[in-house]
Amino acid sequence: MFDDLLRQGDARQSAYAAACLDPAGSSHRAADIVEELAGELSAEWTEERANSLIGDLKQGKKRLASCTLLALALVSVRQGLWQVARDLLAFLPPQDGRWLFVERLAEAAEHERQDLGDPADEWLKDRFCPMPFDQIDTAADQSVHFCPAAWQPVPIGDLSEDPGSIWNGPAAQEIRRSILDGDFSHCSRRHCPHIRDRRLRSRDFYLAADPASPAMERYGRIIAGKEIRLDTKPFRANLSHDRSCNQSCPSCRPGRITLRKYDRDRLDRLVNDNYADFLSSAARVTLARDGEPFASRHYLNFLQAYCARAERTGTLQIQTSGLLLTEALWNRLDLWGHVSSVRVSVDAATPDTYARVRLGGRFDRLLPNLHFLGHLRRLQMIDVFRMDFLVQRDNYAEMPDFVRLARQVGADSVLFLRLRNWGTFTEEEFLNRDIANPEHPDHDRLRTVLEDPVLSSPEVDKTALEVM
Incomplete structure (x- = not known):
């Protein structure tokens, strides 16, 4: 039964990877896929079984897809098996570490807390970040982002696409929405220095700024109108x-x-x-x-x-x-x-x-x-x-x-x-x-x-x- 559940989890890897890359266009977000799988696995997960599976992974007898490893780590966090969760996360490929759900799960396992929330979440509710409204950032894998991929893993497109189209495409609009709504759901709390070091100004700062400043006036207009589609190109x-x-x-x-x-x-x-x-x-x-x-x-x-x-x-x-x-x-x-x-x-x-x-x-x-x-x-x-x-x-x-x-x-x-x-x-x-x-x-x-x-x-x- 347990092995069957692991195989079913591995079968959802493609959907999980797609949701990580395109939260705006995916019917299920990556975290939802992991949550659902964790619910199916929780009844079968014990510390004894966990240690046996980790031993098989270390010896190369088993290999699990990222979404399965994450689901098992999530169950471990909820059961207070902190070292098990940390051991499971160590088997993730390095590139998976940049996804925000992985970041939250790793923080929870490291600090031994069952809540996947982050202290920055409350602080961010009334903050504003200008980057998704001002700039683009290209990466070696030819993806295009608003800022470095480590700060905001979700790309708005890639170099093969028309830059004008992706600048206001679905992913771009979703990321801007997350900033204006204050959830910052696509931004890394660990790697973005503006969040990590609490540098972002409040939305009220821009709304009350001197209207003689064109930049401040523009940001205030964007915040007040919740503008996620822009008529300007990147600055x-x-x-x-x-x-x-x-x-x-x-x-x-x-x-x-x-x-x-x-x-x-x-x-x-x-x-x-x-x-x-x-x-x-x-x-x-x-x-x-x-x-x-x-x-x-x-x-x-x-x-x-x-x-x-x-x-x-x-x-x-x-x-x-x-x-x-x-x-x-x-x-x-x-x-x-x-x-x-x-x-x-x-x-x-x-x-x-x-x-x-x-x-x-x-x-x-x-x-x-x-x-x-x-x-x-x-x-x-x-x-x-x-x-x-x-x-x-x-x-x-x-x-x-x-x-x-x-x-x-x-x-x-x-x-x-x-x-x-x-x-x-x-x-x-x-x-x-x-x-x-x-x-x-x-x-x-x-x-x-x-x-x-x-x-x-x-x-x-x-x-x-x-x-x-």
């Missing part, structure tokens, strides 16, 4: 659909990524005409948070198409390693007047350290490009030139020298960031590298470095390092 876009990079930094990826010609040509067909036109009036277009834009033939082609259509109003924001951004390339792409800011990931102040943490790069080739960007900033040809530093065991001692290097080349500011594990490290390797972790054996040495007066300068931002 901002973050393009991150090509992960191509000329480096293989251990902190980011296990090796170099280069698109095949077929995939590159397909992206050119999908993006360069449709999105170059659709975004030509945007106030900000950002390239490329998850790759190197100047190592991507596709992004180079997009930049040429975009710059040929857009006014020279400084709309482009570029995230780059800086190695390929030479003065000659700047001229060839005719970026003059199109770029407002350049953020360069450097992570080192000396050639030896750079060679260790930025595999595939040469410090002597980077320096002239940094000086060129500093020259552009002094000429006020760009508004922002920032240098970024991902703090880890191999480079933390160079933090003060990095600030001095930034000043020497003419950067406006420095951002220090904490190392994250994007699946490129084993847990042991990550713990060994993450010196910002208070449990790291060299953490006190990092704190000593942070006492250097140069790191307290106004142009230095250490908030993302998370060392308090």
Whole structure:
């Protein structure tokens, strides 16, 4: 009987996956499918049976679909079998972790509470988030979102669809509805920093704002009229659909990524005409948070198409390693007047350290490009030139020298960031590298470095390092 129920649960995986991806168009939401299955399994679920099944899963004797694992974890939470629930969730594929029901279930199991609610739910009831009304965000799987997929997993469409259609499509309207109704049912409480850090303003703030501000007046009108279909195009876009990079930094990826010609040509067909036109009036277009834009033939082609259509109003924001951004390339792409800011990931102040943490790069080739960007900033040809530093065991001692290097080349500011594990490290390797972790054996040495007066300068931002 129990095995039959497991098989029936696995048979609902397709419906569960579809509901996760398209809550606006699905007849059953993902959570409803899991809830229904949990109800069927609950009478057969005991701690003894749970431990036996977990043993079979660990030995590879059984494999269960995600929705079945979630249903069993939900039953375990309701029965107070907290470790069983945590063990079951560990068998989920990594990509399933981004779905919001999984997030709620994992939080409940971790904190040993039977209620799947979140403390942020009540706070969000009178909040407003402008992002679904202002911007789009493209991802490496070619899905299109309003903000990063980790913050809001549900896509509004994909790159193969007409951008104007998905901007006001069913999924887009449903997500906007969830914001205006205050349930934020498609937003991650754990990963969205605006929710996690309680940054969102109340709806009343926008309704009472100075009507002389066009943006505030627009938000107030949207809130008052509950407008989920917009007559404006996105004001901002973050393009991150090509992960191509000329480096293989251990902190980011296990090796170099280069698109095949077929995939590159397909992206050119999908993006360069449709999105170059659709975004030509945007106030900000950002390239490329998850790759190197100047190592991507596709992004180079997009930049040429975009710059040929857009006014020279400084709309482009570029995230780059800086190695390929030479003065000659700047001229060839005719970026003059199109770029407002350049953020360069450097992570080192000396050639030896750079060679260790930025595999595939040469410090002597980077320096002239940094000086060129500093020259552009002094000429006020760009508004922002920032240098970024991902703090880890191999480079933390160079933090003060990095600030001095930034000043020497003419950067406006420095951002220090904490190392994250994007699946490129084993847990042991990550713990060994993450010196910002208070449990790291060299953490006190990092704190000593942070006492250097140069790191307290106004142009230095250490908030993302998370060392308090």
